[in-house]
Amino acid sequence: MSAATPVVARRMSAAAGELGKLPAFLRRDFLTAWSYRAAFFTDAAALFLQALSFYFVGLMVNPEVLPSYGGERATYLEFVAVGIALSVFMHLGLGRVATAIRNEQVIGTLESLLMTPTATATIQIGSVVYDAVYIPIRTAMFFAVIGIAFGLHFEPSGFVPALLVLLAFIPFVWGLGIMSAAATLTFKRGTGGISFGVAILTLGSGAYFPLDLLPEWAQTAAEANPLAIAIDAMRNALLGGTGWSGIGQTLLLLVPLSALSLWAGFMTFRTALRRERRRGSLGLY
């Protein structure tokens, strides 16, 4: 124990030091995002217009085809709002994680960053810490805006469980993003692959239409789709008011999937970085 204690203490101190660097990434990316102020406002306006479009689509949709949550049939806008929020969350999250390191490579800061005494994991986490804060805020704003503007009814008792589902889902997206970043580091291009992967997951998630409309084999496949699992749990929480009881099973499925995704992400990224160092193509893009 006596020999192990200083080692543990040193590791704890190093980990604390690395964690202490994350606010610097947050500040850097906030300042960068703020330098493109117009994008903030156009993004908010786009969100509202998207909701408005689905409001009109909802007027055409027969409510009989929509599932019930907590014994009550949801309107199409309520149904699709959760789907949009999660799928956009995934699209943005995955895209940003995958391109954060790529952006560092393109603007030429990756090598400067790797030259600092900062752990690779810290660089990976730090590169997305701003999005990890901003995207959930954006998602909450989306719910708030369409809730107020279109008079949607969300169960207040479902807010915290829904947030928990979201938190369990974040590492899954993050892991996929890091894997995409590793692919981008290796193959220099990879955003097409990301978009394709997101499109497949979104199609099989029931974000925009009930999964019952899919062929049976696709419905079976959707049961293993983490996006579908997260969306369904959030609908149950926010629209059905199932509270904590409705998310237990979901968390049991999501947490291991997220852990696996994150682990695979870190491993592939580390391998990609090592390969680039060996080949000498780290600065190439």
Next chain:
Amino acid sequence: MEPGPAQRADGAAAPVVELVGVSRRFGAKTALDDVSLAVDRGGISGLIGPNGAGKTTLLRLLTGLLDPSSGSVRILGHEPTRASRALRQRIGLVPSGDRSFYLRISGIENLVFFARMHGLRRRAALAEARRALEEVGLTDAGRRPVGEYSHGMQKRLSVARALLTRPDVMLVDEATHDLDPGGARRVRELVADIAGSGAAVVWATQRLDELRGFADHVVLLSTGTVRFSGSVPDLVAQSVARRYVVRLRNGGLDGEELGAVAERLLAGRGTLTMLGGGSSADYLLSLSPDAVLGEALAALTQGRMDVLTCHEERSEVEEAFLALTGEEEGSER
């Protein structure tokens, strides 16, 4: 334990920076071939060579961003690619090019960010960033986005970043490229100060004359191989200048007429090419292969031609560079 230079068997400290028989290949192309280099504490080693000589590859090996194909690379006694974070803390890098900053945020915010990556708390990082900006003369521009900086300002900012943590090893790649003479001198002074405080410096450059009075040791690279390794005076000794700029006077003659008279006096020892306009008195004297400068000048003066000035067309360092790399002015690699 703090990483530091190992001890040799004879008890002397090993060099802070040491490459032994290092080669690096990229597929079929050999970028570096059997290169050795050693820089002691407080030493400045100049690395010169034409474009594509392997200077940047060598620096990337030292930073650990690249693995050697063979040979040994050690910094402060450790392999850079397996460098601990404590070792990276002690290395300052000024990369070539100006694509190494976040262009949308200010110079000071960039420095604070990199200082935080070196483990400094925000308050300390801010203080170090201000000090470094002042050292490179960018205090007034500190609040402006780096994207608005000129190339020279970005270079100075790059030097400021390397100075943030007062490194023990400073790796500098073309730091004065595109800087005005005053800015270049300032950067050299800053790096010389760092070396004076005990840091080992590797300074890659194509500005050969800046090594004079600055570098203790020079390694001349060409196509990945070491063509020369020694002191600047030893490098200069390699030069055999063959072309000189001379200013002549002979009564009322000038221009082509003056040149024709002078060339007759040279009697095959060399040729003269007029420089400048039609009434110029400046000529480029190109010595014939076996001619000696003294004899050529004596022939002119004996013919009542005054030689007002005479200097080498290129500096002796440049001459040595061209002689050792086999390059000629204007040639493309």
